[in-house]
Amino acid sequence: MGNNLLKGKRGIIFGALNDMSIAWKVAELAHEEGATFTLSNTHVACRMGEVVNLAKKTGAELIPADATNVEDLENVFRKSTEVLGGKIDFVLHSIGMSLNVRKKRVYHDLDYNYLQKTLDISAISFHKMLQVAFKQNALNEWASVLALSYVAAQRTLYGYNDMADAKALLESIARSFGYIFGRQKKVRVNTISQSPTVTTAGSGVKGIDGLIDFADRMSPLGNADAEDCARYCMVMFSDYTRKVTMQNLYHDGGFSSMGMSLRAMKQYNKSFDSGDVDDLY
Numbered sequence: 001m002g003n004n005l006l007k008g009k010r011g012i013i014f015g016a017l018n019d020m021s022i023a024w025k026v027a028e029l030a031h032e033e034g035a036t037f038t039l040s041n042t043h044v045a046c047r048m049g050e051v052v053n054l055a056k057k058t059g060a061e062l063i064p065a066d067a068t069n070v071e072d073l074e075n076v077f078r079k080s081t082e083v084l085g086g087k088i089d090f091v092l093h094s095i096g097m098s099l100n101v102r103k104k105r106v107y108h109d110l111d112y113n114y115l116q117k118t119l120d121i122s123a124i125s126f127h128k129m130l131q132v133a134f135k136q137n138a139l140n141e142w143a144s145v146l147a148l149s150y151v152a153a154q155r156t157l158y159g160y161n162d163m164a165d166a167k168a169l170l171e172s173i174a175r176s177f178g179y180i181f182g183r184q185k186k187v188r189v190n191t192i193s194q195s196p197t198v199t200t201a202g203s204g205v206k207g208i209d210g211l212i213d214f215a216d217r218m219s220p221l222g223n224a225d226a227e228d229c230a231r232y233c234m235v236m237f238s239d240y241t242r243k244v245t246m247q248n249l250y251h252d253g254g255f256s257s258m259g260m261s262l263r264a265m266k267q268y269n270k271s272f273d274s275g276d277v278d279d280l281y
Contacts, residue, residue: 005238007034010084012076013060014040014067014129015094018050022148022197023094025230031058033234035090038080040065067095067125070132077138087140090237093129093147096122098163107161115162122166123173130177130189141186144237147174148229149191149248151256157211171248178246188245192232195223195252218261219253 011030016023016039030037039060041051046064055062061083065072081087099105099114126147133139151157152164153171171191178189196212216223224232232251235241250256260268 002029002032002034005033005234006030006090009035009089009237010080010086011035011037011090011092011237012040012080012088013037013092013094014065014076015092016041016051016054017045020198020226021094022194022226022229023092024051024054025226026092026094026233027054027058027060029227029230029234030090030237031060035237036060036084037090038063038076038083040067040076042066067093067129068120070128073129073132074136077132077136081136081138087143088133088138089140089143091129091133091139091143091145092233093126093145095125096148096163096166098122098161098166101161101163105161110162115165118162118166119169122163123169126170127173127177130173130181134177134181134185137185139181139185139187142239142242143185143187144241145181145187145189146233146236147191149193150196151193151250151252153193153248154256159208159211174248175246182245188242190236190245191248192229192236193248193250193252193256194229195219195225195255197223197226197229215252215255217267218258218264219255220258220261221253223253223255224251 013023013027015021016027018024027039037060039051039055040063043064045051046062051062063076063079065076067073098118100110100118105111147170149167149171152160153167174189174191181187181189196208196215212223229251
């Protein structure tokens, strides 16, 4: 049972794949909160994937698109305004993929063709999305655009590979386009730096289980899960955050502000005997 936080608002949600997806949780909650929206994913996902069930559940029209293809994105925004009966109030970019990660290519031995695809799919697609929306004048004043990021854009985390570069670019695009969209259209653009989350895309990251456990133990509030993130997105889509823009918003239980916790220090000390510690100096 929602609180009608998004009653009367129209949106587009990119990237819902299955019920593990953050975008899936966002769609479910946005529906509960009174929003109407369209869903978009790749042609294959729309034709054969579980997102068809989400569309039926939420009453959303499913619009296939390759998020790296400008013509496809033009169609998504044009058709969404037609289907929903007006300009768009919120957009979620929940898209990320690295072939280097999938193929287990380490960072010092990247395939550069794969890297180009990583950047195009995971970050440049966000610029294309914003540019299309800007040129079509598809967003209402005070609309909210969000993209999902991760703290690896600022810090080195083992196994995150070239996705860290993509997230850094993603956040830069949000700031640069956020300025233009804010001054000219009164539209806000932000990224949410989410805790490591078990999703289909995230499961390919090397050492993800250990990373999730470490972050959960280090964070004062523990990790934020997909449903927590969906709730945060509702607030960011709502009118309560009208003056928040060009920000990378950490939603990670406090992990991003931590250096060393007492719990981690005790575990660290237990992992060495005195001889091992001496050998390190």
